[in-house]
Amino acid sequence: NSSLPASAPPPISPLPLARGGEPTHPPHPRAPLGLRLAPAMEDDEYEEGMEMDMGGHQHLQHRGYGAEEEVEGGYAGGGDGEDEEEEARDEEEITQEDAWAVISAYFEEKGLVRQQLDSFDEFIQNTMQEIVDESADIEIRPESQHNPGRQAEFAETLHKISFGQIYLSKPMMTEADGETATLFPKSARLRNLTYSAPLYVDVSYRVVKKGHDCEEVTETAEYPKVFIGKVPIMLRSSYCTLFQQSEKDLTELGECPYDQGGYFVINGSEKVLIAQEKMSTNHVYVFKKRQPNKFAYVGEVRSMAENQNRPASSMFVRMLSRAGAKGGSSGQYIRATLPYIRADIPIIIVFRALGFVADKDILEHICYDFSDTQMMELLRPSLEEAFVIQNQQVALDYIGKRGATVGVTREKRIK
Template identity: 30%
Template sequence: MEDLRNRSHADVDYRKIAAPIKSAVDKFQLVPEFLKVRGLVKQHLDSFNYFANTEIKKIVRANDKIVSTIDPNLYLRFKDVRIGNPTVAMGDGVVEDLSPQKCRLTDMTYAAPVLVDVEFTKGSHGGYSLLEKNDVAIGRMPIMLRSCCCVLSGKDEDELARLGECPLDPGGYFVIKGTEKVILIQEQLSKNRIIIDTDKKGNINASVTSSTEATKSKTVVVMEKGKMYLQLNQFAKNIPIMIVMKAMGMESDQEVVQMIGRDPRYSALFLPSIEECASLSIFTQQQALEFLEGKVKKLPYAYMSAGKEGRALSILRDVFLANVRVIKNNFRPKCIYVAVMLRRMMEAILNKDAMDDKDYVGNKRLELSGQLISLLFEDLFKTMISEVQKQADNVLSKRSRSSQLDLSMVSYFFSYSNHLIFSL
């Protein structure tokens, strides 16, 4: 028997099995088998499950603290976040479980509360105490049918029939006010990738759409009139790129040129940018940061607490090329990334074939339901944090200095939870 088993394994040609299928007819025969295994909505369910189990925690972890600018000792920190069971409040503290079929029949939204565990400080004049509160609802989120958060997850045919559901229904959609709705797949340019293109004026630019759990931003380096500039929403005007490099600690012009490349053609293209920086009498990191401070826009409330380091350095660290992390104020990896952008721009100037095609499928990605909901949740969560911080500071600035911040302040923090109610 063992010899027969060994012979059967030896007869299998694994290279033939793994070889690509060349014939379109043979490929078409695989479609039914693929649909049996994966289905048409498996990718949406996996995407939503990843958001519910992983992505939502990353977003909250990256924006986990609300600190008062009036009294920095008073803060609120999110310890954990999760999506609860689909329920609806019936009044007088009564909560009733929801099912998709009930929502269809009663024109309700099949949604679940977003629950967080928080810790916060209370007190004044140096006497502070640390308190905790669990299962605080900060909003409600529609639930995708057959996802891990849905009551239909893991149910057999008999249980589905008792809930009024068809066993052949694959799910992957939402029930919003009694109506079944889906989130369509969207095609977007790749995140965290350098794209070389031209703008409306015909100027060559290098753009990077940065996407992290904490920050979403777009960085553009453009060449205008032979000089290279940084375009960033946080700055009122275009900033000479050499000033940006000096602000990140790259004070030596020679080091910047060597980092871009030793080809004399690169040096000739970059020389006007170096001369412009010198004409502005900017030679050190401190001078560059002072120049950038004067170019920073009036920032929203959430960015006002930049601290002693200044807003310009905070923007360069957290917003400018946010996909390149700065650890212990070491900006060298970010300088290297900028040098790569500049070199690719120069290559495109010298050779038009080096330009990127935005319509090329390799420069695009398909964003599924979980990714799109993740963007929406992050935007609303940050809006809630900003509003809560402003309102908390307003209360703290008006209250009596002899009084202490009591537990009722926590409920006031979350009075703006309506920001997190989704509308699909």
């Protein structure tokens, strides 16, 4: 039945946990070998040894791998040679052949498109639900039409639609007679179909009616597993019908066992997503500009909440070069480029807008050590530039005046 979601792929079985909560592992091939007895000694040798041992006792050392057995002050084991061999193996340099062996083993296990498959599985299992949860409810406020001879029963009516849990089935197709069947990639290629799976979501519908006496009446209705569309499925992913199929089954389904997947079938044509490189978020990157240039250094950070899918917000911090600064080295100011602000803002004013007004508070967030005279001298021009602004409200107004909107009051700029 296409209305029922397919079960999720079985999770990977974790290692069994011991009583202390730590994963148990199989015994190492070089585990301790226990106690070993020393070779037998003659009676006269034993008596002579006892006379030499002034402590009047004999001891047997617990032996692990490479350990030595000590009897009567002498050594009965030959662990030195084993220790030296182990150290020699550890000190061997990794050759190019060893590196290629590791690389070959990685691709033999993961394949060439594992990053595509893992990314798609993460999108289906987590990202899609996060997008639905972050989406605001749909609100509809109908406007009452003017009717002089008739008064509306309610003064205001609000319709709210919210979405909950989503469900994804296996790829399905609907025949002309309305019958549904499982869709395989080969059928999608031959019949010019899109290899996709139906998507369902729980919908909550609520109507809030406000009467003329300000009394509210709420009506709710739940619609589970409502079909909202189809999602293309990546071949060989966890939601593909070819997932974990044997070579024999793949051959019977008309698929090549050596096909690693990682692509889509759209209207019968195979489509692949081209991976693009982009700068990672929530990391600070500092670039040294080639001179002559107006700036000596430029720092960039693209901030984005880890649990949200909103676009990243970029911020730049630039330090003027000696040639581009007015007044020589004493004028190497540090400026910040903020989102939605048309002009660069002195970095000290940004700190004061955030609530750090005193120079000492600002320097504590920049300098690790106040005795670092070089760092303090680099910050001196920026402190002198922002000396005229010594209040958080003034700093916020300074930034607001350079915003995208103009002609607003001071209160709105600060807000």
